[in-house]
Each structure stands twice: as structure tokens, then as C-alpha cells.
Amino acid sequence: MSVSDRVRKSMVQGSWIRKMFEEGASLKQRYGEENVFDLSLGNPVMEPPAAFHRELKRLVNHHLPGMHRYMANAGYTETRAAVAEQLSLEAGIKFTASDIVMTCGAAGALNVVLKTILNQGDEVIIFAPYFVEYINYIDNHGGIVKVLPTDEQFIPKLDILETAIGSRTKAVLINSPNNPSGALYGEGFLHQLGELLNKKEAQYGTQIFLISDEAYRKIIYDGCKYPQVWPHYQQSIIVTSHSKDLALPGERIGYIAVHPNCSHRGELVDGFIHCNRILGYVNAPALMQHVVRHLQSVTIPVAEYQKKRDFLNDHLNKMGYSVTKPLGAFYMFPKSPLEDDVAFVRELQQWRVLTVPGTGFGTPGYFRISYCVDDRTLEGSIAGFRKAAQKFNMC
Amino acid sequence: MSVSDRVRKSMVQGSWIRKMFEEGASLKQRYGEENVFDLSLGNPVMEPPAAFHRELKRLVNHHLPGMHRYMANAGYTETRAAVAEQLSLEAGIKFTASDIVMTCGAAGALNVVLKTILNQGDEVIIFAPYFVEYINYIDNHGGIVKVLPTDEQFIPKLDILETAIGSRTKAVLINSPNNPSGALYGEGFLHQLGELLNKKEAQYGTQIFLISDEAYRKIIYDGCKYPQVWPHYQQSIIVTSHSKDLALPGERIGYIAVHPNCSHRGELVDGFIHCNRILGYVNAPALMQHVVRHLQSVTIPVAEYQKKRDFLNDHLNKMGYSVTKPLGAFYMFPKSPLEDDVAFVRELQQWRVLTVPGTGFGTPGYFRISYCVDDRTLEGSIAGFRKAAQKFNMC
Numbered sequence: 157m158s159v160s161d162r163v164r165k166s167m168v169q170g171s172w173i174r175k176m177f178e179e180g181a182s183l184k185q186r187y188g189e190e191n192v193f194d195l196s197l198g199n200p201v202m203e204p205p206a207a208f209h210r211e212l213k214r215l216v217n218h219h220l221p222g223m224h225r226y227m228a229n230a231g232y233t234e235t236r237a238a239v240a241e242q243l244s245l246e247a248g249i250k251f252t253a254s255d256i257v258m259t260c261g262a263a264g265a266l267n268v269v270l271k272t273i274l275n276q277g278d279e280v281i282i283f284a285p286y287f288v289e290y291i292n293y294i295d296n297h298g299g300i301v302k303v304l305p306t307d308e309q310f311i312p313k314l315d316i317l318e319t320a321i322g323s324r325t326k327a328v329l330i331n332s333p334n335n336p337s338g339a340l341y342g343e344g345f346l347h348q349l350g351e352l353l354n355k356k357e358a359q360y361g362t363q364i365f366l367i368s369d370e371a372y373r374k375i376i377y378d379g380c381k382y383p384q385v386w387p388h389y390q391q392s393i394i395v396t397s398h399s400k401d402l403a404l405p406g407e408r409i410g411y412i413a414v415h416p417n418c419s420h421r422g423e424l425v426d427g428f429i430h431c432n433r434i435l436g437y438v439n440a441p442a443l444m445q446h447v448v449r450h451l452q453s454v455t456i457p458v459a460e461y462q463k464k465r466d467f468l469n470d471h472l473n474k475m476g477y478s479v480t481k482p483l484g485a486f487y488m489f490p491k492s493p494l495e496d497d498v499a500f501v502r503e504l505q506q507w508r509v510l511t512v513p514g515t516g517f518g519t520p521g522y523f524r525i526s527y528c529v530d531d532r533t534l535e536g537s538i539a540g541f542r543k544a545a546q547k548f549n550m551c
Numbered sequence: 552m553s554v555s556d557r558v559r560k561s562m563v564q565g566s567w568i569r570k571m572f573e574e575g576a577s578l579k580q581r582y583g584e585e586n587v588f589d590l591s592l593g594n595p596v597m598e599p600p601a602a603f604h605r606e607l608k609r610l611v612n613h614h615l616p617g618m619h620r621y622m623a624n625a626g627y628t629e630t631r632a633a634v635a636e637q638l639s640l641e642a643g644i645k646f647t648a649s650d651i652v653m654t655c656g657a658a659g660a661l662n663v664v665l666k667t668i669l670n671q672g673d674e675v676i677i678f679a680p681y682f683v684e685y686i687n688y689i690d691n692h693g694g695i696v697k698v699l700p701t702d703e704q705f706i707p708k709l710d711i712l713e714t715a716i717g718s719r720t721k722a723v724l725i726n727s728p729n730n731p732s733g734a735l736y737g738e739g740f741l742h743q744l745g746e747l748l749n750k751k752e753a754q755y756g757t758q759i760f761l762i763s764d765e766a767y768r769k770i771i772y773d774g775c776k777y778p779q780v781w782p783h784y785q786q787s788i789i790v791t792s793h794s795k796d797l798a799l800p801g802e803r804i805g806y807i808a809v810h811p812n813c814s815h816r817g818e819l820v821d822g823f824i825h826c827n828r829i830l831g832y833v834n835a836p837a838l839m840q841h842v843v844r845h846l847q848s849v850t851i852p853v854a855e856y857q858k859k860r861d862f863l864n865d866h867l868n869k870m871g872y873s874v875t876k877p878l879g880a881f882y883m884f885p886k887s888p889l890e891d892d893v894a895f896v897r898e899l900q901q902w903r904v905l906t907v908p909g910t911g912f913g914t915p916g917y918f919r920i921s922y923c924v925d926d927r928t929l930e931g932s933i934a935g936f937r938k939a940a941q942k943f944n945m946c
Contacts, residue, residue, distance in 0.1 A: 158758055158815035159822040160670045167825050199621040209614065216611045219604065226594045226800045260655055260803065263831035271691075275555045292829035296666075363553055405621045406837025408655065408803075420553035427554040430562050434687035436658035441836045442801025 166292060173288075173516050176501070180510040187508060193537035196510040198335065200456075200486070200528040204403045207454045211447050224442050229433045230425075231258025231411075231440055235449045239411055242452035247386045255416055257428045258440035260408040262371045264432075265395035266293050269367060269412060270327075271435055272427035274299045278326035283312040285489060285517035285524075287335045287369070299326070303518055309480055310337035310489070314348055321356045321364065328353065331369040332383075333376060336517045336524035337489040338465075338482020340376060343383045350388030357391070363419055368394045371410075374401035374455045376484035377462045390417045393424075398448050400486075401455045409444035461486050464527045464534055471538050476550030486528040489514065493548045497523050503547070507540030561687060568683075568911050571896070575905040582903060588932035591905040593730060593882070595851075595923040599798045602849045606842050619837050624828045625820075626653025626806075626835055630844040634806055637847035642781045650811050652823045653835035655803040657766045659827075660790035661688050664762060664807060665722075666830055667822035669694045673721035678707040680884060680912035680919075682730045682764070694721070698913055704875055705732035705884070709743055716751045716759070723748065726764040727778075728771060731912045731919035732884040733860075733877020735771060738778045745783030752786070758814055763789045766805075769796035769850045771879035772857045785812045788819075793843050795881075796850045804839035856881050859922045859929055866933050871945030881923040884909065888943040892918050898942070902935030 159167070177196065184192045215223070230236065236253035243251045259265040270280070276298040282290050283306050294301045304320055306312050312330070321328075328349075332341035341349075349366070357364050368385045373396060376382055385392045397410025412428055414421055432439065439445075465482055472479050478491040494500040497513040501523050504511055514522030527534060554562070572591070579587045610618070625631065631648035638646045654660040665675070671693040677685050678701050689696045699715055701707050707725070716723075723744075727736040736744075744761070752759050763780045768791060771777055780787045792805025807823055809816060827834065834840075860877055867874050873886040889895040892908040896918050899906055909917030922929055 158813075158819045159667055160673075162670070163667055163822050163826060166829060167821065170825075197621075201617075201620075203616065204619055209611075212611050216604075216607050221598065222596075224599055224799045224801050225596075226592075260831070261833060263833050265831075267831035272554055272558055275557070278555075289829065289831075293831060296830060404619045406619050406834060408833060408836050418553075424553045426562065427558050430565075431558060434561065434684065435691060435830070436655070436660075436662035436684075436688060437832070438656060438658050438803060439801060441803050441839070443838070444836070 162295075166295070173512070176512075179505060183505065183508055183510075192508045192510065193533050193540060194510045195525045195527065195529060195533070195537055196512050198487070198526050198528065199405060200400060200403050201530050202403045202456050202460065202528065205454055205456050207451055208402055208404070208447065211450055215443065215446050223446060227439060227442065227445075229439050230429045231256070232445050232449070235445045238449045238452050239413070243413055246382070247384045249386050249416065251413060251416060254425065255414050255421075257412045257425065257432060258445055259395075259410050259412055259432060260437045260440055261399060261405075261410040262369060262395045262397035263289065263293070264408065264437050264440075265397070265410050265412045266367070266369065267296060267435060268428050268431045268437070269393055269395060270294060270297045270299060271431040272424065273326055273365060275326075277324060279322070279324045281317065281320060281325060281328045283330065285310065285334070285336050285514060285519035285522065287331060288516055288518075290329060300324075306339075310334060310339035311341060311345055312349075314352055318352055323360045323362060325356070325362070325364055327365040327367050329367045329369065331371075333372040333482070333484025335372065335485055336487045336512070336514075337480065338485050338487050339480070340380065340483035341383060346383055346385055346388045353389055353391070363391060366392045368392060370394050370396040372400055372485040375458055375461060375486060377458070377465060378483065380483060386415060390415050391419065393418070402448065402451060403456050404444070407441060407444045409440055409448055411440075461528065464531070468525065468527050468534060472541060475542055475545040477541070477545065486526060488525040488527060489522050490525070492521050492523050493545070493550055495521060497521055500544070503544050504540055507543045509537045509540035557690075561690070567893075568907070571907070574900060578900065578903055578905075587903045587905065588928050588935060589905045590920045590922065590924060590928070590932055591907050593921050593923065594800060595795060595798050595881070596925050597798045597851050597855065597923065600849055600851050602846055603797055603799070603842065606845055610838065610841050618841060622834060622837060622840075624834050625824045626651070627840050627844070630840045633844045633847050634808070638808055641777070642779045644781050644811065646808060646811060649820065650809050650816075652807045652820065652827060653840055654790075654805050654807055654827060655832045655835055656794060656800075656805040657764060657790045657792035658684065658688070659803065659832050659835075660792070660805050660807045661762070661764065662691060662830060663823050663826045663832070664788055664790060665689060665692045665694060666826040667819065668721055668760060670721075672719065674717070674719045675721060676712065676715060676723045678725065680705065680729070680731050680909060680914035680917065682726060683911055683913075685724060695719075701734075705729060705734035706736060706740055707744075709747055713747055718755045718757060720751070720757070720759055722760040722762050724762045724764065726766075728767040728877070728879025730767065730880055731882045731907070731909075732875065733880050733882050734875070735775065735878035736778060741778055741780055741783045748784055748786070758786060761787045763787060765789050765791040767795055767880040770853055770856060770881060772853070772860060773878065775878060781810060785810050786814065788813070797843065797846060798851050799839070802836060802839045804835055804843055806835070856923065859926070863920065863922050863929060867936060870937055870940040872936070872940065881921060883920040883922060884917050885920070887916050887918050888939070888945055890916060892916055895939070898939050899935055902938045904932045904935035
């Protein structure tokens, strides 16, 4: 056997999703790319903002000596300082470069954090629906995943969390705005969460980290201000990237930020830097570190995503789909009209509309629509959604 | 405790090296950067070749839609095909895109390979002196490190390897040209190694991988042709990067290549792609994948490194140092005049010359010089090496 048992198991578990993607690909071959409406991937069709292209051109056309060499594993001090400055503005508390570690995207950041903090058998709590890779990332570093439910608005249920936290709970991992639900956790919720975690730390005499995956922090709608974790809990660590806010998912550029008042902050950050190195990331890509240094306040035009959300939300509601209106990110997570969400997603495939069953996010009975696609694809999908609705007498 | 026991142990083990770096940094502060001769890091001072800058400018000034988006986790098919084409030319056997997975550098590649193949407790054999990160990478994925010795020329001893391979041996990891010794493994050696591994596979009924870390493959001297592993063993996997051959270590661009006739090749490559994803690398940085596609036959001027090697080798020999002349890479690994290599490296520090003790590579009694530095630094170091030699009556 060439592949380890654990990796094979993980590949088999994911194989039904892969099979669906393959079926989608074969639909595209049969009917032509333009006649299949692929809403299954979180790969933004939007181009990076003009400021990104200007900055990249400036750097490349006037390159500095040594700009592609190794730097410290934490990243360039100038980039870390620029991130800290922008975070300070947004969060209302003061960060410095020493609170920031540049990483290969949010996925790299999360692996670095988990590797750093987890002893074999430590528990990490996540909430369904969840980004499916969390399961793999926690398992990579010997952690035990504990999945807890959310309410009808996809907000974690704190009473259940309270009973679930134990002496082996090392971290609670949240993701707001959420993939796949689009839910945004409010100030009130975060305040209660912080109080609960403080109480549990005191009860067990442990350090419990709140890891906030903020990959979609800048993609929020209706003029909302992003509710920050920082004021509510000191043992907070955020992981994020410029994959969505600058539309650079292929470039693998992100960062870890830790609360300046976190206990053992120095050791923790040293651990992150060490793990960034020993996990083989070594450092975040150099050129992109240079580029994002001056783009910390730049974001793609979020209004375009909001328009797509509104378009889709209006149509689906009119057809009778049960949708919780997303407040951020670029996903929608309607209830499946069939109890069997996989069967319903196959039904949509019949109409050449590709989505992902909620089962893939630990939440059967729902399905995920990714609307970070061009308008033609989004508009093209409406007929398929309507056909499916008609078939199940929703209209 | 904020950091896991395992990570803390790994940090403490490396802390003496870090302390030395800090001492070096404080020397630089005291005497000025230009009066300290830092030969401790493998961070090439050489700039990327002109062809790299041309290609990068071309791409950035005429950017294509979607060029910073996610692509398949294996990388762009066009880049994989370009790598396969160049490898086919060099190796004399036919590779295709499906044998290649693009990665975040050789360090990313090696972590992906080890994650894919290792069950808990599987053994990986390495040879001292070794690149110190191998220990961390193997440990990351539950493997057991078995360190074997090399001979006076730093070539692995095959008789010892023969007795060391057992039923739990999953891989033998070699690195030629070698960091830190500069040794280049010849065709004869590789042929014998291949025969031995075939014999052991048959004996145990297992699959034993030969993982060849070829990060320095293009940096070889005296007109040598690189001795390839491919003709000698079918269960071969190489990991490499463009960090040294294109002088891009900060950009994290490399790849895995697997022998087209390797048993279970399809499953293995699927495993690599899966692990590239679940380890959080996701994909090799997109822009660099575009850039290196057309630079597969380009290499920095190796003759410049050879001049540096000759200069240093001649001087050290004349002073009485015992040096095995490196045939590749940009390191030299002389015997330490003192039995205690750490003490000798501290002695050199007195003369403001920074090197790394052999103990850091699992081989006490030696020290590593990195000569990928500018000529001024290299020339400046000679006085220090001479002072130390005089002190120990070597001249």
C-alpha cells in the first residue's frame, strides 16, 4: 500500500464530493462550459483590485535587490507592521508587528496555530455547518474534533457549548462570516462567548484559545461593521488571508494575529514562527508580502457581491426555497427541499446547476450555493432552481 | 502552557542554534554589519537570472484574467507539463504532467510526501550529516527517524544501510548534492543503492520509497553531469524547488516528481494532491507557477559559486584545514580543529566569522561554511579562519 491508512481514509471520505465534481466536469464536456452553471466552488471570479495590479507592477518593474530571498520565518517586519497598523484601526486595540506572523494563506495560518497549541488528544470545538477542511487540519496535528450544532440562523448554541467544554478543550474555532452559511456573529454573541470561555478557563485552570477564522472579514453587507473578537476575549487568535478581500486565493498570502494581552503571548508567537518553519511553509511568499504591505486598507468592491446575493436571495425566496439571508461571505445555505440533500443536489445537476450538499459541511438537509461567479452563470442558474422548485411543488 | 509539549521540545532542541544566531546578530550590532562575516545561512546572495525578471515583467505587465485564482491542487497543467518535459530531457525517461505535483518549495514537497506515505511508527532512514529540518518533517507526520552514518567522503555506507532496513522502513531519504557536506552521489553508488532497495522490498514484501531531495541538483561543479536516481530504482520520488537554481527561496515554488513506473503511481499522486490540500498549502503560489513554466531550462550562473568554492577550498587547505572538496551545493563541511565543534565555532565568532557546528547536522567534529555570499564577505572571512588555524598550530 503506497498511501497511509489515515490519508486513504480521508481520501475515501471526500471521494463522494470528488465524484460530484467529476460528474459536473463531464456535464461541462457534454453540454459545453457555458451551458453548465457551476455554483459549487469558493473560487472568486472577481479580479484583484486595480491597486493590486499597480503595486505589483511597481515592485516588479523596479525590483529591489534581495526581494526574492528568504526573510525571517515570521515575514518582513515592514509587512507585519503594516498589518498591525490596519488591525489596530479596525479592532480598536493596539497591535504591533510582534503580534503578527505572515503565512501561506489562512489554511497555512490555521495549520500553524493548531500544530503549535495541540497536544495529542486535545479537543478543538467547531460548529456545524463548518468548512470541511477543519476536520483535516485538526487531525493533521493529533487533535480531536468535537462538532456542536448551531441554531436556525447558524449561530452556535452557547448552552450546548457550555456543557461540551472540558479539561481537554484547547480551542474553540469559529468562522464569521461563515462558509457555508454566510452567517455573521454579532457583538452580543461574541460577548457572551468570551464570558463563557473565561468562566471555563477559570473552572478548569486551563488556557482555552478562541481561534477566529476571518477569511471573509471584509466581505460583509448592508453597511455592517465587522464585530471583532478582540474586545470580548483575550486568548484570541485570528487567522485570515488576502484570498477573498484582494481576490488572490492562488497566491497563498495570509497571516496570524494574536491578542496583545494573550497569556504567554511571547512563547505562543515564537511557537507560530517555529511551526511556520518546521511544517515546511518556511515563510509566506516573498513577493506577495511586499505587495500586500501597501494594500492593507484595500478591498475588492463588496457591493458587487451584495448585488449577487440580493439577486439570488430574491429569486430563491420567490420560488419557495427556505433561505437565511447571508450577511457576509459569498455563500448561501438554503434548506434542501428533499430531506436527502445529496439527492437534491443531483436533481439540480439534472438542470445543469452545480452546488454542494450540506452533508459535506456536517449539516445534512441543506445545500450550499457559491455566488462568487459571473452574472451570466448566476442568471443562468435560475431556470434550474425554478425547475427543481416546480418539481417539488414549492412554487 | 500555551505551546504543545512536542513543539516546545523541538524549540528547545534548536535553541542553541538560535542563541548562536542571536550572538551573531549582536556581533553585527557591535562591530557593524560589514565587519562580521556571516557564513552561517543558506540564503543565496545571488539575484535571480535576467530571464526570470523578463518573464515576471511580461506576466505582470500583461496579466491574464484569473491568473491569481485557485487552480487544481496539483498546479497548472501547463506548468506540470513543462516540468515533465525538462525532467524527461535530463533524466532520459519519459515524464508527463501526471507525474508532477507543484508545491510550496522543496520543504512543502517533502512534507506532502511524508504525510502521504507514513503510517504512525513507520521508519524513514536519513544519513548524517543531514539537513536538520528532516527530523522535524518526519516527526510532523508520525514517522520514526533512523540516522545512519556516511564515510569520509560523506557517502552513505551501504553495508550499514543493508542491516538497518526492516519491515517498518517506509523510505530512505537522500540529498545530493548534500547540505551540509557538498557531496554528490555517483552513478555507481545510486546503482548499488537501487539494487539493495529492490532486494529489501522483495525480502519484506513492502514498498520502500527512495526520496531524493534535489534542491541543489543544478548547482554542481567541474562540468559534472548530475547522476539521476531514475534509472536505478523505480520506487523513486524526487522533491525539489527553484529556490537555488533560480535564486527564489522566498517565493516557495517547487515540485514533487514520481517515477512513471512506480508501483501504485496513480494512488500515490492522488495522495500527494490530497495532502497538498489538507496540509493547508492548497497549491503552489499561482504567479510563480506561471513564471517558472517558461524557465525550466534556466539556471543562475553556477560558475560563480564554483569560483567561491575554489577560493575558499584553496585558502582553507593551505591553512591546514581538513576539507573534502564539495562537488555541488554551496556548503563546505571541514573537520573541526577542536574535537568540540561548538567550541570551535565560538572561536571563529571571536574573529567575527559565523559558521554552524556539525552537531547541528548530526555530525559533531565538523562545521559548516555556507559560501553563497558576496565576495567581500568571503574574502573578509579568510583572516578569521587563518587566526583560528594559527591558534591551533595548524599552519
